[in-house]
Amino acid sequence: MKYTAHINVMPLKELLDPQGKAVNNSLHNLGLNGVSDVRIGKCIAMHIDAANKEAAENIAREACKKLLANPVMEAFDYTITEG
């Protein structure tokens, strides 16, 4: 069965996020002053062929652990939908 995984890989909250700080300052310069605590990460979408939803979740978790997320600096979460 075909599933779609949406994975978000974000820097750990306790780490400094220079990229996020730079975007935060740029948004203020563009007049969007209500914005704060900007953090930037990776968003990964993929199709997963699996027997059931649980198997698809296992594949998504494996993909994060083996390749997509660096556990020292990043945390990941994912949602799996059918189709």
Add this chain to the structure above:
Amino acid sequence: MKYTAHINVMPLKELLDPQGKAVNNSLHNLGLNGVSDVRIGKCIAMHIDAANKEAAENIAREACKKLLANPVMEAFDYTITEG
């Protein structure tokens, strides 16, 4: 009032995603063969101080249009939650 915006900026579907292809191949090399159509984008989280949810949505949309998403190559979507 404080809101949290989660913004996903992904490459347009009709565009080639070399980064996604590279990750797709790497995942296959790691034995995760059920994976296909990998696409990589940006995931941006931020706090927004706004009068109400609609105002927070406007700020998130403005941030995407002015800075975070390149309309020629990328599409964005966002979710706004309280707190």
